Amino acid sequence: MLNQIHSPGKLVRVPVGRTPVSALGVAPSWKPLSDRFGVEVRGLNLANVTDEDSSSLRGLLLRHGVVAVPDQILDPDQHIALAARFGRVTPSSAVIPGLNRAYPQIKVIDSRRWDGGLDAWHSVMQYMPEPAAVLVLYLRVAPPGGTTLRWLSRESAYDALDPDLKARLRGVRGVHHAPALDEYLRAFGPGRWNGRTITRVDPVEHPVVRVHPETGRLGLFIDPWSTQALVGVPAAQGRRLLERLVDHLTSPEHEASYPAEPGTVVLVDMRSTLMRATDAPGPRILHRVGVYDVRPAEPVDDRW
Numbered sequence: 001m002l003n004q005i006h007s008p009g010k011l012v013r014v015p016v017g018r019t020p021v022s023a024l025g026v027a028p029s030w031k032p033l034s035d036r037f038g039v040e041v042r043g044l045n046l047a048n049v050t051d052e053d054s055s056s057l058r059g060l061l062l063r064h065g066v067v068a069v070p071d072q073i074l075d076p077d078q079h080i081a082l083a084a085r086f087g088r089v090t091p092s093s094a095v096i097p098g099l100n101r102a103y104p105q106i107k108v109i110d111s112r113r114w115d116g117g118l119d120a121w122h123s124v125m126q127y128m129p130e131p132a133a134v135l136v137l138y139l140r141v142a143p144p145g146g147t148t149l150r151w152l153s154r155e156s157a158y159d160a161l162d163p164d165l166k167a168r169l170r171g172v173r174g175v176h177h178a179p180a181l182d183e184y185l186r187a188f189g190p191g192r193w194n195g196r197t198i199t200r201v202d203p204v205e206h207p208v209v210r211v212h213p214e215t216g217r218l219g220l221f222i223d224p225w226s227t228q229a230l231v232g233v234p235a236a237q238g239r240r241l242l243e244r245l246v247d248h249l250t251s252p253e254h255e256a257s258y259p260a261e262p263g264t265v266v267l268v269d270m271r272s273t274l275m276r277a278t279d280a281p282g283p284r285i286l287h288r289v290g291v292y293d294v295r296p297a298e299p300v301d302d303r304w
Contacts, residue, residue: 034256037153037273038066046265047078054085057267061086061134062215066151067267068258074138074265076103080289082265083136087291094128094193095184095201099287109286111279121152121250121274122225124290127178129204130194133293137266143282149266150257152274154219157249158209161220169209171298173231174222174242177203194292205231207298208245212271219272220249221296249274271296 028043039060046069049057060067074082076099083089083105092098092107099106124132139147158166181201185191191198208230210221224246230238260266268275271293277284 032064033066033068033258036156036254036256037064038068038151038256038258039064040068040070040258042070044069044072046072046082047074049082049085058086061267061269065153065155065269065272066256066258068149068260068264069266070261070264072138072263072265076106076287079136079138079287080105083134083289083291086134086136086267090125090132090194090290090292091192092288094125094191094198095181095188096191097188105289107288107290109284109288111277111284119276119278120225121223121276123223123274124270124288125193126206126221126223127176127181127201127204127226128193130295131293132270132290135266135268135270135288135290137268138287138289139260139262139264139266139284140287141283141285142260142262143280143284145280146259146261147280147284148257148278149260150255150276150278151268152249153254153256154210154221154249154272154274155212155217156254157220157251158218160254161248166209168241172208172233173205173298174208174227175203175205175229175231176223176226177201177228178226203228206296209298210271210296211299213294213297215272217272218299220245222246222249223274224250 028041030039030041032039041060057067080089080103089105091104096107098104099108124135137149139149161169178201185199185201206221208220208222209218211218222242222245227242227246229235230242233241258264258266270290277286
């Protein structure tokens with residue numbers, strides 16, 4: 001098996017498993033991706049992470065929401081092992097098969113495929129009772145010029161809401177549903193998610209304002225792609241409120257981006273972010289491994 005690393009004007013193939021020059025033992029350098037969240041870290045080798053290293057990486061992720069680490073070479077086992085440092089690894093999806101029978105945990109996101117070209121703000125599995133908590137993305141192939149990976153901060157967006165709107169959202173829950181995925185279940189057969197057999201994708205409810213289970217910070221837990229309605233709010237009023245929240249959440253002031261080249265690994269806390277990719281012309285292939293979230297919970301009264 002070969003990996004592909006981009007150099008100007010062409011794709012260069014290198015053997016999977018070859019160790020980059022940098023290592024976790026070398027003091028890393030880092031720089032922010034935006035004023036609000038996200039960080040790039042150089043000088044790490046993520047192929048062989050120790051317990052101490054994973055603790056440091058978790059701290060970085062919880063603090064910054066997104067950690068981009070370029071110049072990595074991971075084989076599938078190393079990719080899955082890295083994700084397992086952050087929790088219990090999920091299947092690639094509840095509805096779409098993974099890389100192959102040997103690696104059902106790896107979701108292949110290929111811009112040339114029917115399921116790989118979603119250039120829209122989205123979360124991952126937010127239409128399930130327990131979404132994905134943390135993702136480990138590994139960019140395998142990118143077009144000349146690379147791929148711009150983009151994120152939104154749920155927490156920045158919540159913090160910027162006016163107090164009256166924060167009070168209005170107290171106790172409001174969103175309905176998350178992706179009925180189009182039932183077509184994939186008919187095509188591929190039943191899926192599995194968190195120990196359950198999935199034969200259809202039913203609506204689920206999550207709080208619009210969620211407390212992060214590890215940091216305690218509050219964020220807007222809506223997904224422009226899957227959040228369909230607001231519970232207990234009249235339909236027309238709910239649509240207007242949801243549109244207002246989506247417009248606010250997707251404002252550029254809450255965004256960070258990263259011009260990724262093949263070999264880039266990105267750790268993403270989906271409890272505090274949303275994501276999308278914007279490509280130059282040409283193929284883009286990402287491998288994604290995720291870990292399970294807990295069921296999202298709203299803050300207690302004294303956290304509002």
